[in-house]
């Protein structure tokens with residue numbers, strides 16, 4: 388059957404916690420808290436993500452529905468297991484920040500000569516530092532801190548969404564969203580002061596822009612940002628031959644969110660030979676788009692350096708080890724009819740989603756399961772529903788059958804185990820289909 392949009396309404400698989408502060412997830416990457424504005428960086432061979440931390444607003448708290456009191460940093464070696472390193476900077480512990488403002492919006496971090504510079508916006512206690520948000524710096528010897536904030540914000544910078552960039556010649560720049568649009572200035576060697584007056588970044592498309600992110604690839608400087616052309620933010624890019632611009636419009640990186648999340652905010656990195664787009668949507672808060680969740684998907688360039696549009700997926704990036712509880716509801720594709728996902732518990736969305744197959748031959752595909760060297764003897768499926776035989780195939784909908792699992796009729800979740808006649812190895816796609824079973828709900832499957 389033809390696969391249908393990846394934006395069908397959701398259901399969820401369980402959250403699997405590996406100890407106190409480490410989670411496994413596809414998209415969204417983090418399930419135990421809201422996260423937004425992901426600035427991803429590769430430091431010391433790992434991916435570090437510095438997001439904002441959305442929390443539900445109390446009365447009179449925050450600005451325009453956004454409430455952010457601190458920052459966490461997360462890291463991963465495989466883009467599947469994410470470690471939460473905890474709070475690195477908070478509004479109560481920065482001298483210049485108004486500690487009642489909950490205004491710690493999108494941050495970013497960069498390394499220079501072994502020091503990590505974390506840039507963050509917040510409303511200052513002293514209006515001398517600007518009309519709205521000021522931008523401060525905190526430094527650390529390690530990407531996960533401990534970070535020491537400077538006593539004052541950067542002089543001459545008023546705005547949000549800081550993005551530092553260091554060119555190949557060692558010159559550093561800071562980009563941000565200010566009152567005059569997207570602005571930039573050279574940074575001094577100390578990375579804590581501007582080396583020139585802020586300038587407007589030139590030749591950008593009209594209408595609302597924020598969240599600048601600059602990177603360089605093969606001598607092309609990509610100046611990328613969220614841009615409201617129609618209703619909500621889409622991600623676009625411009626290119627130039629140097630970090631100051633002017634930049635020429637290149638195209639759309641990601642379309643407006645089909646679920647109506649008004650903001651999107653992103654970063655782009657290369658890691659282990661693949662490019663990735665980090666961005667956010669409101670997966671865990673479908674009715675309030677100021678409580679967001681970060682995501683990642685692969686990004687590809689054309690031969691001429693143009694960027695291929697990224698289609699958001701639930702599956703995200705990274706291979707999933709076969710012995711994990713594979714959350715097949717974080718799918719790569721599903722059949723046109725009879726397959727859907729839904730929250731396991733609409734009151735506790737952080738518990739995730741489940742897969743629902745309720746028509747003959749309905750299927751769901753989950754890409755890139757890592758079977759390694761083929762020691763697998765059985766598959767376990769956590770299922771409920773009317774019962775019947777669920778079929779698991781490899782690679783594609785008409786690929787080899789890996790197992791036929793008899794699901795008992797039960798309204799409760801039951802783990803069923805079935806022997807594998809063959810032992811799969813390597814990285815394979817899984818297709819789980821209902822055959823004539825159903826309706827059947829599945830929380831996860833796993834191999835032993």
Ligand code: FUB
Pocket residue numbers: 423424439453492493547548597598650651652
């Ligand atoms: O997270 C608060 C603001 O929303 C960010 O600073 C913007 O980029 C938008 O994502």
